[in-house]
Amino acid sequence: MQVHTDWHGLPEAARGATLALGNLDGVHLGHLAVLAAAHQARPDLTLGALTFEPHPREHFRPDDPPFRLALLPAKAAILGAHGARHVIALPFGAELAAMSAEDFCQSVLVEALGVRHLACGPDFAFGHRRGGDVTLLGQFAEAHGIGLSIVPHVKDAQGAISSTRIRRLLQDGYPERAAAMLGRxxxxxxxxxxxxxxxxxxxxxxxxxxxxxxxxxxxxxxxxxxxxxxxxxxxxxxxxxxxxxxxxxxxxxxxxxxxxxxxxxxxxxxxxxxxxxxxxxxxxxxxxxxxxxxxxxxxxxxxxxx
Missing domain, CATH: 2.40.30.30 (Riboflavin kinase-like)
Incomplete structure (x- = not known):
């Protein structure tokens, strides 16, 4: 498994993959379902994950208390243990924050990554002011011959598994309940x-x-x-x-x-x-x-x- 922190000039081995998209903080069961869907849709392609580093919230709200469930090395190791061969951690700063959703699709997904299949959750948002959603992504993917899997939320008895719920459980002193949603x-x-x-x-x-x-x-x-x-x-x-x-x-x-x-x-x-x-x-x-x-x-x- 290789980690790439620059989307410019990626090696050919990291291009043309099937990719899971998202912040993937903590890499919980919902994130792993997205990764699995990316592989199941195109098992013939190299499996990768595209995420953002630092988390966009850290860029926009730098004075907030730390909130990360997993920093990049740990996140990449977990993704690698579940089959990802490339983790592309896009450097989230002023350039990426200002990029429109359409430019993100064209410049990053097509030109830089040459992606052939994408998988994400139903709430995935991207681009300047989160202007892109799964509908726009689907339209772009169809126009460029890219496959797209929209993966439903993984749920337990209390609802959709999310990083927010996991953070709250850990802050309240329930690591066992958090582990059930993380899968570890x-x-x-x-x-x-x-x-x-x-x-x-x-x-x-x-x-x-x-x-x-x-x-x-x-x-x-x-x-x-x-x-x-x-x-x-x-x-x-x-x-x-x-x-x-x-x-x-x-x-x-x-x-x-x-x-x-x-x-x-x-x-x-x-x-x-x-x-x-x-x-x-x-x-x-x-x-x-x-x-x-x-x-x-x-x-x-x-x-x-x-």
């Missing part, structure tokens, strides 16, 4: 940075991972599965929050303690999947009370993870 556990991916090493003094060393542009889920303690760069998955317990008992931090951090693990992880990129929410963040009367609770949290996480 929600994970925060990032490089391990140096902390204050307080955990080492009590036998609970942690890998500290900044949230960066990720959505901030409910603050508290989670049972986690940590994926290492070599593919190993290690069980653990993690705190996500601002550590009020230790004086408080200006921004939230993710601190993951890996069970029965003693290797150096500084600078390495980990994926920390939030599997179960154990409890909300709270301030303890003293450090010894915090340590006792950490020990109880670790024991509960071990039990839940099996």
């Amino acid at each position: 556990d929600f994970a925060i991916t990032g490089a391990v940075t140096h902390g204050d090493a307080r955990g080492r003094t009590i036998g609970f060393p942690t890998a500290n991972i900044p949230l960066g542009r990720h959505l901030e889920p409910a603050r508290g303690v989670y049972a986690v599965l940590v994926t290492l760069p070599d593919g190993r998955v290690v069980k653990g317990v993690a705190n996500l929050g601002r550590r009020p008992t230790l004086g408080g931090d200006p921004i939230s951090r993710l601190e993951a303690h890996l069970f029965d693990f003693a290797e150096d992880l500084y600078g390495q990129e980990l994926g920390v999947a939030l599997v179960h929410f154990l409890r909300e963040e709270r301030k303890f009367p003293d450090f010894s009370a915090l340590v006792a609770q950490i020990q109880a949290d670790a024991a509960e996480a071990r039990t839940l993870l099996g």
